Amino acid sequence: MDYIASLRQHVGHAPLLMPCAGCAVLDARGRLLMQHRADGSDTWGLPGGAMELGESIEQTAVRETLEETxxxxxxxxxxxxxxxxxxxxxxxxxxxxxxxxxxxxxxSVNDSFASTDESKGIGWFHLDQLPANLFEPNRAIISDLIAGRRGTWT
Known part of the structure; x- marks a missing residue:
């Protein structure tokens, strides 16, 4: 059982602080990797998720990207x-x-990637042709990526 699922057994739906990591993956053609989220929101977002105990930020970002895409x-x-x-x-x-x-x-890209409980599918999008139905929390992140801003925080 993962850390968050274990914690949820004790606190139910109560608000949690959650350290997360993800990736803005750009290929050699400048396209952004996005996942079609399977959480019922019918939105496209960046791959990422919660840290597990003992992981670094980099390990979390790499693991979540592989799992979701x-x-x-x-x-x-x-x-x-x-x-x-x-x-x-x-x-x-x-x-x-x-x-x-x-x-x-x-x-490396798994061309036979199938949908999972977190992703209905994946796509590579040019930065000027992103899907209209973006996952709202990713909008500021993608805006920073497009503008070339690095090392920002909110």
Missing amino acids: GVRVRPVELLGIYTGTPHMFANGDVVHSVVTVLVAEPV
Whole structure:
């Protein structure tokens, strides 16, 4: 059982502080890797998720990207650290996330990636042709990426 699931057994849907990490993966053609989220929101977002006990930020970002997209990555720089308004998941869980986002490049791509309980699918998008239905908490992150801002925090 993962750390958050174990913690939820004790606190139910109560708000949690959640350290998270993810990647803004850009391929050689400048396209951004995004996942079609399977959380019921019908949105596209960056791969990422909660840290497990004993993991580093980099390990979390790499693991989550692989789990959610089937793409192995190599982080190359810090994009930023993001906090913001609480997020309520469809099941009622509330989190106040602290998300570290790394810019990464793909090392290998699993062309036969199938949907999972976290991703309905993946796509590579040019930065001027992103899906309209972006996952709201990712908007500021993607804006920083496009503007070339690095090392930002909110």
